[in-house]
Amino acid sequence: MIALAASTAAYTFVVGYIVDQANGLSENASAVSNAKTYAVAILPILLGITALSGLSNYAQRLLSNAIALNAVAKLQKQMFASAHNRDFASFAREPSGSLISKFTNDVNVISSAMIRTLTNLVKDILTVIFTIAAMLWQNWQLSLIMTVFLLAFWPIIVISKRLRGNAKDVQAHIGTITSELKESFGAARMVKAYGLESSEQARLGGSFDERISRYMRLVKEQARVDPILEILGGLAIAGVVIFGAYQVSNESASAGSIGAVLTGILILSPRLRALGTLNNVIQEGLAAVTRIFSVIDEAPNIVDVPNARALSAPNGDVEFTNVSFTYGDGTPALTQISLTAKAGQTTALVGPSGGGKSTLINLVPRLYDVNGGAVRVDGIDVRELTLESLRSAIALVSQDVTLFSASIADNIGFGDMNAPREAIIEAAKSADAHDFITALPQGYDTVLGEDGSGLSGGQKQRLSIARAILRDAPILLLDEATSALDARSEDKVQKALEQLSKGRTTIVIAHKLSTVQKADMIYVIEDGALVQSGPHKALLKEKKGLYATLRNLQH
Numbered sequence: 001m002i003a004l005a006a007s008t009a010a011y012t013f014v015v016g017y018i019v020d021q022a023n024g025l026s027e028n029a030s031a032v033s034n035a036k037t038y039a040v041a042i043l044p045i046l047l048g049i050t051a052l053s054g055l056s057n058y059a060q061r062l063l064s065n066a067i068a069l070n071a072v073a074k075l076q077k078q079m080f081a082s083a084h085n086r087d088f089a090s091f092a093r094e095p096s097g098s099l100i101s102k103f104t105n106d107v108n109v110i111s112s113a114m115i116r117t118l119t120n121l122v123k124d125i126l127t128v129i130f131t132i133a134a135m136l137w138q139n140w141q142l143s144l145i146m147t148v149f150l151l152a153f154w155p156i157i158v159i160s161k162r163l164r165g166n167a168k169d170v171q172a173h174i175g176t177i178t179s180e181l182k183e184s185f186g187a188a189r190m191v192k193a194y195g196l197e198s199s200e201q202a203r204l205g206g207s208f209d210e211r212i213s214r215y216m217r218l219v220k221e222q223a224r225v226d227p228i229l230e231i232l233g234g235l236a237i238a239g240v241v242i243f244g245a246y247q248v249s250n251e252s253a254s255a256g257s258i259g260a261v262l263t264g265i266l267i268l269s270p271r272l273r274a275l276g277t278l279n280n281v282i283q284e285g286l287a288a289v290t291r292i293f294s295v296i297d298e299a300p301n302i303v304d305v306p307n308a309r310a311l312s313a314p315n316g317d318v319e320f321t322n323v324s325f326t327y328g329d330g331t332p333a334l335t336q337i338s339l340t341a342k343a344g345q346t347t348a349l350v351g352p353s354g355g356g357k358s359t360l361i362n363l364v365p366r367l368y369d370v371n372g373g374a375v376r377v378d379g380i381d382v383r384e385l386t387l388e389s390l391r392s393a394i395a396l397v398s399q400d401v402t403l404f405s406a407s408i409a410d411n412i413g414f415g416d417m418n419a420p421r422e423a424i425i426e427a428a429k430s431a432d433a434h435d436f437i438t439a440l441p442q443g444y445d446t447v448l449g450e451d452g453s454g455l456s457g458g459q460k461q462r463l464s465i466a467r468a469i470l471r472d473a474p475i476l477l478l479d480e481a482t483s484a485l486d487a488r489s490e491d492k493v494q495k496a497l498e499q500l501s502k503g504r505t506t507i508v509i510a511h512k513l514s515t516v517q518k519a520d521m522i523y524v525i526e527d528g529a530l531v532q533s534g535p536h537k538a539l540l541k542e543k544k545g546l547y548a549t550l551r552n553l554q555h
């Protein structure tokens with residue numbers, strides 16, 4: 001950048017020299033031989049300067065891009081790591097589209113801001129300094145007129161203060177659009193079946209229009225910078241022309257030095273303009289940085305306590321003692337619940353939806369922490385255990401199966417990243433998934449589409465059961481694992497689940513009471529409170545109880 005700035009500033013000397021020599025030529029009689037000397041003297045200088053300028057330009061461009069891109073990749077990695085470490089509650093609060101747009105849009109804004117800052121700020125400021133020095137050297141009186149230009153920075157500073165707020169607003173809105181797009185495409189089936197295309201188009205159309213007005217507010221501020229610089233540039237040139245003519249007429253300066261100052265102005269003008277608008281870019285960049293650091297700096301609440309214990313060789317006893325829980329938005333979900341899931345047994349949670357069953361099992365792996373009471377595993381408060389050891393003792397199978405766009409083998413393998421292929425196949429066999437997997441053209445190497453598209457609900461669920469089998473964790477949480485299935489798939493999945501729950505502490509949430517008859521213990525939960533408990537037969541005997549009522553309704 002130093003080389004580039006110096007070679008650019010050197011052009012003022014070249015022009016000054018050329019003008020003075022040309023002036024001398026026209027006054028001299030033996031013009032031809034002089035012209036030859038002139039050309040021989042000027043050409044190597046000119047070629048040398050352009051070569052230096054070109055090469056240094058190329059090198060600085062590559063380097064500054066590499067620096068900015070590396071920095072941005074580092075930011076993305078840090079942000080991704082922080083995003084994964086944040087509390088589960090944060091994911092519920094921030095729509096995933098908004099989070100995604102921080103990785104795509106905001107990161108782009110930062111990368112272009114960094115590239116421009118590196119190139120323009122360092123290179124242009126050096127060029128400005130060197131050029132002004134060269135101009136002062138050649139004709140200081142005339143160059144001082146240039147200071148008019150510097151006045152331009154005052155309004156630019158005022159404008160830039162407002163810019164950052166506007167930029168943040170625009171970027172946040174892009175996050176909203178990303179969420180809406182994700183939601184709309186994700187709901188393609190619903191949209192088509194209900195003929196919602198035009199209403200969706202109107203909804204997103206509104207967002208796109210909203211973007212115009214937000215962006216225009218930003219552009220209006222940005223657009224003020226250029227005309228201010230333009231007008232001041234015009235004034236500076238006018239001043240040089242008038243004062244320069246005066247200097248030449250009274251022979252206090254050479255024509256070459258005036259040429260040098262004018263060349264200097266031509267060099268300075270785009271640089272100063274770039275510096276003026278650079279501030280816009282920096283403001284946008286800073287707004288994006290603020291949004292990104294809000295993720296990176298977010299300190300999770302659910303972390304290991306100092307001296308947290310590792311849960312080693314757990315039996316898998318799970319005990320809830322006087323557990324109360326209220327969601328961050330104030331929704332009370334559980335009040336004073338006490339219940340036990342004994343090691344190796346199956347414990348069922350039943351009751352009307354919205355009662356708090358899912359909330360209860362989310363407390364076991366500490367997706368949320370209790371507000372009152374305690375959840376204990378093997379008699380130890382889960383908050384005193386390391387998250388890593390606690391969570392590796394738990395396998396979760398839920399109604400909405402999560403499958404990644406990876407091969408079937410990899411999808412099962414997420415249960416245990418070190419499992420060999422044979423173990424994966426064994427797990428698939430136990431989950432009654434082996435046959436349908438081998439019937440697929442690429443078998444275990446079949447790459448699944450987004451969310452496992454192409455597989456039936458029952459097949460997806462059996463893959464997730466295979467994953468849980470592979471995990472081989474002592475505590476198994478089943479959140480309505482069969483509720484989305486038809487009778488035949490349900491039967492198969494139910495068998496796979498029975499296989500899976502053998503010898504494990506299983507806490508199962510079931511909507512269909514018929515699926516939990518065999519459970520060792522059933523807890524009936526309503527409105528966040530425990531209303532009944534006992535094995536199936538005992539509960540049926542309480543004729544007026546909620547369990548018997550629900551069962552009658554289901555039959």
Ligand code: ADP
Nearest residue numbers: 092327331333352353354355356357358359360
């Ligand atoms: P169930 O599993 O028995 O159907 P849930 O545990 O899902 O019940 O819900 C219990 C209560 O907590 C309900 O009132 C529900 O609206 C509320 N709830 C569930 N998840 C959240 C959340 N992420 N934020 C706020 N409230 C929630």
